[in-house]
Amino acid sequence: MTLLLAPAALCGCSLAGGGQAGDAGAGDDWPYRGGDVQGSHFSRLTDIDKGNVGRLGLAWSHDLGTNRVQEATPIVVDGVMYTSGNLGRVYALDAATGAPLWTFEPEVDMQANRAACCDQANRGVAVSRGKVLVGTLDGWLYALDAKTGKVAWKADTITDRTRGYTITGAPEVAGDVVVIGNAGAEYDVRGYVTAYRLSDGGQAWRFFTVPRDPKLGPQETPELEQAVGTWDANSRWDIGGGGSVWDAINYDPRFGTVYIGVGNGGPYSVGTRSPGGGDNLYLSSIVALDAKTGRMKWHYQETPQDGWDYTATQPMVLADIEVDGARRPVILHAPKNGFLFVIDRETGKPLRINPLVRTSWTDGYDLKTGRPRMNPKGSDYWNDGPKIVFPGSPGARNWYPPAYDPGRNLYYAAVLDMGNLMFVPPSDGTPDTRRPKALNIRTSLIFTPDLEAALPTLPPPVQEQVKKLREWQWVKEKPYSSEIRAIDPLTGKARWSVSAEGWQDRMGMLATQSGLLFHGTIGGKLVVRDADNGKLLKEIDTGSSIMAAPMTYRVKGVQYVAVATGFGGGGWAYVPRYSAAYSHGNANRILVFRLDGGPVAKPDPLPPLEVAAAPPPPLPGATPATIAKGQGLFFANCAICHANQLRSATPDLRRMEPGTHQAFRQIVLEGLLLPNGMPRWDDLLSPADADAIHAWLIDEQGRLRARELKLKAEGKPLDAPSLAILSNF
Numbered sequence: 001m002t003l004l005l006a007p008a009a010l011c012g013c014s015l016a017g018g019g020q021a022g023d024a025g026a027g028d029d030w031p032y033r034g035g036d037v038q039g040s041h042f043s044r045l046t047d048i049d050k051g052n053v054g055r056l057g058l059a060w061s062h063d064l065g066t067n068r069v070q071e072a073t074p075i076v077v078d079g080v081m082y083t084s085g086n087l088g089r090v091y092a093l094d095a096a097t098g099a100p101l102w103t104f105e106p107e108v109d110m111q112a113n114r115a116a117c118c119d120q121a122n123r124g125v126a127v128s129r130g131k132v133l134v135g136t137l138d139g140w141l142y143a144l145d146a147k148t149g150k151v152a153w154k155a156d157t158i159t160d161r162t163r164g165y166t167i168t169g170a171p172e173v174a175g176d177v178v179v180i181g182n183a184g185a186e187y188d189v190r191g192y193v194t195a196y197r198l199s200d201g202g203q204a205w206r207f208f209t210v211p212r213d214p215k216l217g218p219q220e221t222p223e224l225e226q227a228v229g230t231w232d233a234n235s236r237w238d239i240g241g242g243g244s245v246w247d248a249i250n251y252d253p254r255f256g257t258v259y260i261g262v263g264n265g266g267p268y269s270v271g272t273r274s275p276g277g278g279d280n281l282y283l284s285s286i287v288a289l290d291a292k293t294g295r296m297k298w299h300y301q302e303t304p305q306d307g308w309d310y311t312a313t314q315p316m317v318l319a320d321i322e323v324d325g326a327r328r329p330v331i332l333h334a335p336k337n338g339f340l341f342v343i344d345r346e347t348g349k350p351l352r353i354n355p356l357v358r359t360s361w362t363d364g365y366d367l368k369t370g371r372p373r374m375n376p377k378g379s380d381y382w383n384d385g386p387k388i389v390f391p392g393s394p395g396a397r398n399w400y401p402p403a404y405d406p407g408r409n410l411y412y413a414a415v416l417d418m419g420n421l422m423f424v425p426p427s428d429g430t431p432d433t434r435r436p437k438a439l440n441i442r443t444s445l446i447f448t449p450d451l452e453a454a455l456p457t458l459p460p461p462v463q464e465q466v467k468k469l470r471e472w473q474w475v476k477e478k479p480y481s482s483e484i485r486a487i488d489p490l491t492g493k494a495r496w497s498v499s500a501e502g503w504q505d506r507m508g509m510l511a512t513q514s515g516l517l518f519h520g521t522i523g524g525k526l527v528v529r530d531a532d533n534g535k536l537l538k539e540i541d542t543g544s545s546i547m548a549a550p551m552t553y554r555v556k557g558v559q560y561v562a563v564a565t566g567f568g569g570g571g572w573a574y575v576p577r578y579s580a581a582y583s584h585g586n587a588n589r590i591l592v593f594r595l596d597g598g599p600v601a602k603p604d605p606l607p608p609l610e611v612a613a614a615p616p617p618p619l620p621g622a623t624p625a626t627i628a629k630g631q632g633l634f635f636a637n638c639a640i641c642h643a644n645q646l647r648s649a650t651p652d653l654r655r656m657e658p659g660t661h662q663a664f665r666q667i668v669l670e671g672l673l674l675p676n677g678m679p680r681w682d683d684l685l686s687p688a689d690a691d692a693i694h695a696w697l698i699d700e701q702g703r704l705r706a707r708e709l710k711l712k713a714e715g716k717p718l719d720a721p722s723l724a725i726l727s728n729f
Helices: 110-115 222-228 446-458 460-469 474-475 580-584 625-639 658-662 663-668 687-713
Strands: 002-005 057-064 075-077 080-084 090-094 098-106 126-128 131-135 138-147 149-157 171-175 177-181 192-197 203-208 249-250 258-261 285-290 296-301 316-323 325-333 339-344 350-355 360-368 373-375 387-389 403-405 410-418 420-423 444-447 480-487 494-497 508-510 518-520 523-530 536-541 551-555 558-563 591-594
Touching: 057 536, 075 126, 075 551, 090 131, 126 171, 126 177, 138 177, 138 658, 177 249, 177 258, 177 360, 192 258, 249 316, 296 625, 350 360, 403 508, 410 508, 420 446, 420 460, 444 446, 444 658, 446 460, 508 551, 663 687
Parallel strands: none
Antiparallel strands: 002 098, 057 591, 075 080, 080 090, 090 098, 126 131, 131 138, 138 149, 171 177, 177 192, 192 203, 249 258, 258 285, 285 296, 316 325, 325 339, 339 350, 360 373, 387 420, 403 410, 410 480, 420 444, 480 494, 508 518, 518 523, 523 536, 551 558, 558 591
């Protein structure tokens, strides 16, 4: 690891955070990633208001030195800003000036990139009792001295390093412990969360979210004995079951409870994962755990029998609202599955369940039982063949934080109404075995806006079925809508809504008591709206894509608004043409604003594209069958990172230079570029497999070069399309 320390790092700070209850909404400090212990992303500060927000300008900025995903919201305590970057980097900055105090660069095993479905994301730090807590992509939890950045302790959170575990979420301090989950449900993992003692990093407790194979003997806990009966005894235990807790961990000091949101199953298809069906507890559930012991208090499964990647790992808000004439402590939660839930924090009973988007997997919930009314005709792709399912796997809501204003009783959130085609790829006759540290989804996904582009790449029998499915009214009339909404949590109805730039324009929210709503856009704008009606009040073009939630704080009487910039996350390799990352590069910065600040310096536009280099001659012995095999292997193993698209964070492999072609086997099989983040694949791919992928890429490069030479001759821009979006997992 590398630790960069500036002299100013010797400043003192009390760092009194770590799970103390307070009024809803942050004040001068922003001591939690959600601002307050409730996770509301709401501020009581009112210095910046509707009357003066037009004067907002840049106070300072800090270059994070990277060009990947930024999803964290900074924390500010006693005039010091702490924030994380991709992989688990940590930055400590003077919150008034931006002067760097220290930077922590962890030593990360870059082979972990192979098990990172959704980029090198890190969603933030926790700060408590003189320590800054952060998880790294390769599964280590670090406690850093808040004054110096030096490592106080580190803990290995991974139970089995032969499997595809990573960390992308933020730790949560719960009294004397810090709780962290792992990502990896798309790979070959069995989910869990672990609590470590804040004092020394020793393990306090661990809660598994998925049972183990009953053939191994009794389950580790009574909770798992309860769960195992909801799984087929012949489930794909070898793959792990999924259920990773990659985000959505909240501590409730009032009840001494840790609430966790549990992820999707692996493989996606229930017919593959648990052939006999069953609810498959505790997938896609909220589980309430005793903070001291880790024992379960209650659970509520938002999506029983999940087969659609409907994780419950989306951010929760703890609130006290009036329901049916009584004020109740509740969780406000909008998971991927298309509904907004109001759940009693004491009992786990759902009090309200309202749809936010179109849903084809269910026509609603029975509030008495809390169970959905399933619609297998609209969603059972594992038995009935390809289906277009609403909402799609990106979710009606995802990781990007909402904001909740308790005074207005409004829940502000970005909402995506989009479906995706889902089908189990035809078998090629090979045995279906676990692929270690690799995708084990066994399901193909194509989002509704991409159906036409992907159609020619589908297997012929699937093509014919999809041609009929695309005539569905939902698909033809509105393949998607992406909106920012102010939602009444008890009805799910929008008080107001405005359209976002595109379906990938996902963004976090900040609401303030002065009636402002802040958010970014991946087009590069910091936007300020009237929280009462959505009216645009201020827009600042930063030239950098913004997805992370802004935050606000006050130092020495001056209120600041801060946000991190950087595109990435799910679908990170497909950079939208309307994004600032596409036109200006993916600059990672912390931008901080104040009244009467200055302009923002935009990154320089990216240079025009050059015609693809001439490919080498075809590989010896390469046949059309070899090339077809290479295409299948590419989409099964490579496409999730290498979209082969302009402006992506990873190289367009249709533009390889001669040296890269010459070293292709060494790169893929021997880890030649492992320090750059390219993992090795020799455990899954043979030399013949690598050659087949290479043969297909050579063929693709020839096609691309011919197309671009023609465009150049016609005087047209070289705006080459990406490969069709087809993920044969």
